Amino acid sequence: MHKGANPINNKRKFISKERQNATRSLFPEVFVEGKINWERLQLALSSEIDSDEEQFGLTWKGKRDCYRLIHPPALGSLEPVYEESVNWDTAENLFIEGDNLDVLKILQNSFRGKIKMIYIDPPYNTGKNFIYPDKYSESIQSYNVNNGNSKEKKKSSLSQNGDLAGRFHSNWLSMMFPRLFLARTLLTEDGVIFISIDDHEVYNLRQILNEIFGEENFVEEIIWKKKNTPPNDKVIGAAHEYILFYARNIRKILLNLRPRTPKQVERYQNPDNHPKGPWTAGDLMSNVKGGRYVKSLYFPIVNPIAGEEHFPTSNGNWRFNKKKIDGLISKGGIYFGDNGDRRPKLKRFLSDVKEGAPNTTLWDFVPLNTRGSLEMKELFGISTIFDNPKPCGLIIELLKLGSNKDDLVLDFFSGSSTTAHAVLALNEEDGCNRKFIMVQLAEPKNVDSEASKAGYSTIADIGKERIRKVINDIGNPCSGFRTFKFVKWDN
Ligand SMILES: C[S@@+](CC[C@H](N)C(=O)[O-])C[C@H]1O[C@@H](n2cnc3c(N)ncnc32)[C@H](O)[C@@H]1O
Known part of the structure; x- marks a missing residue:
């Protein structure tokens, strides 16, 4: 290539x-x-x-084609399906049936920068899930077909990305990359994305998320304890999954704290009837690892009743200077034990601490995965109607962390619509008016499956029916959703 030659592949024709x-x-x-x-x-x-x-950076066979998939417009449109919707006229929630690559492109028109929270639970690339082959050559062909450049029709089908399929990771990454790229632009400036994943792809997924969102916008890798009894068919039985958490712009996000549990609040008592209310005894030593010595913070605290002197232990010094500690003692802010004969402690008042408990990476306080199937059983009478639905309680916890009031929540691998269920249930609980957009491919169910036998021939059918059932159960007459189908244009 001579100096100054255009290194951008000429085939990349689509720049929006x-x-x-x-x-x-x-x-x-x-x-x-x-x-x-x-x-x-x-x-x-x-x-x-x-x-x-x-x-x-991470590279794989087909990565370049991913960029070419992002920019061509979707070759179809969303058509309303009134009969599958509930309260069409007033509904603000959406269920869109179609390939999420097409749908994410169409959503750019009306929802760019408007989605506060995305949760996705994509196929984990276990070798058993189906993924959609987005071959760039096919989309170009399809583009040409639809622009009258060819008489051939695009053929596309669902295929299994088995271990033996070759390019096992590459296929999966090529499927995820353009979708995540398009998802990012839908987020508000303070928007967040949560992605469920297991060990098969977590390391690759983090790398492409770093590339698309920027490493600085990585918030955390949450560990969800999903099982009590780990499987024993592995060297080490995995009892957890991950939820990767990124921000559109980490400087703009404001996460909600977790409400304190009754057990956490119980720790605060008011045995001395302090006017500031319930308190718990906290450390008065400064929290300096290795015991950094600061001369002005090393002095005796005198117990005002017993007259006994207390010095900092050898680990360091007091948290505050003498003036501040004297002030605290005079206001009854220091605790010397129930009988007034113990080392001094700081009274931490419930009224002073933040509204909620800080968030943590270890999520062992949400339901286990078995709860997801039980929820399906409660709704459909069959627990095996959908494989591995997430428990509502897990998504509710994510919604509490990353969304508020009237926020818009998107799930573009929505499966059985657990996210929609969680949004409706949480709105009912906290009176907010979050809205959802679910996107799900019409992935066919095997004719022998419980779902097919029950009359649901695709996963999208299960997802829509779940939303209808939840709306019906909640019984809020204002609830509803509009259903659309992505329909490819004829050539
Ligand atoms: C792991 S499941 C999601 C389960 C969901 N979280 C639940 O609790 O029910 C992943 C879903 O993504 C869907 N999917 C896979 N590829 C898709 C695509 N290209 N467009 C839309 N949906 C897709 C699959 O059909 C499957 O239902």
Whole structure:
């Protein structure tokens, strides 16, 4: 390639109007007769261009094609399905049946920057789940077909990404990358995304999320304890899964604290009738590892009743200086034991601590995975109607952490619609008006499956029916959802 040649593959034809406009507003000087002049763009970016061939990052066979999948517009539209909806006229919730790649593109028109929280539970790439083959060549062919450039029809089918399929990780990553890329732009500036995943792809998923969201927007890797008894067919039986948590912009997010449990509140008592209310005894020593000595914080605290002197232990010094401690003693803020003869402790008042308990990465306080199937049994009478639905309580906890009031919540691998169920149930509990958008492929159920026997031929059918049942059970006349189907345009 000669110096200055355009390294961008010429096949990459689709750059959305929005991206073109953004580039134009940042670098007007690089446009020549409506086209980007590569050499001018290089000059404009010169100090930022890293031309080193060896670069950090995850790469796989087909990654380049992923970028080509992102930009072509969806070749179809959403058609309303009134008869499958509830309260169409007033409903603000949406269920969209279709491939989420197409649907995420269509959602960009009306929902770009509007979704506060995304939760997804994609196929885990266990070798057993189905994934949709988005072959770039197929989409180009389809694009040409739909633009009258060819008489051939696009053929696409669901396929199993088995261990023996070759390119096992590559196929999965190629499926996830464009979808996550499109999902990010739907988030509000303070929006968050939670992704359930297990050990099969967690390390790869984190790398592509770092690439798409920026490593600085990684919030946490939550560990969900999903089983009490780990499977014994493995070297070490996994009793947990992960929930990767990223922000659109970590500087903008404001997470809710967890409400204190009755047990946590019980620790606060008021045996001395202190006017500030219930308190619990906390450490008065400063929390410095290794015992950093600060001279002004090393002094005796004198018990005002017994007159006994207490010095900091050898681990360090007091948390506050003498003036502050004297002030606390005079206001009854220091505790010397029930009989007034113990080492001093700080009274921590419930009225002073934050509204809720801090969030943690270890989620052993939410329901186990078995609860998900029980919930399906309660609704459908059959626990095996859908494989491995997430328990509502898990999603409710995520909603409490990442959403409020009227927020819009998206799940584009919605399966049995647990996320919709959780949104409806939590709104009922806390009076908020969160709204959901569920996206689910019409993945067919095997004819011998319990679902088919019960009359649900696709996973989308199960998801829609679940929402109808939950709306019916909750009995809120204002609840509803609109159903749409993604329909490809004929050539
Ligand atoms: C693990 S399940 C989600 C389960 C869900 N969290 C629940 O609790 O029911 C993943 C779902 O993603 C769906 N899916 C896979 N590829 C898809 C695609 N390209 N577009 C839309 N849905 C897809 C599958 O049909 C499956 O139902």
